[in-house]
Amino acid sequence: MAATQQAKASDSITKTIKKVGEVSAQNTAASRQTALAIKQLSETSEELAVSVETFKVDEAVDAQVQVEKKTENAGAMSRAAA
Secondary structure, rough: OOOHHHHHHHHHHHHHHHHHHHHHHHHHHHHHHHHHHHHHHHHHHHHHHHHHHHEEEEEEHHHHHHHHHHHHHHHHHHHHOO
16 A cells, blocks of 8 residues: 555656656747847847938938028018018
8 A cells, every 4th residue: 555655656756857847848948939039139129220320310411401491481481571
């Protein structure tokens, strides 16, 4: 009777240890996939930042455009008043 109980307990422990090993392997795989996804997202983010740089307007150019718009608006108002 005691031997049977010990055998069952030993079998249960073996199954549990096997299951822990499987879960550990799954966690390792998931961690690797997460690390790869983070790396890819970082690279994509860097590429996007470089792409957006081409669309940024230089502050000096932006200021010049604003001055030109104000001048045009003032000229249009003067013509309309005349």
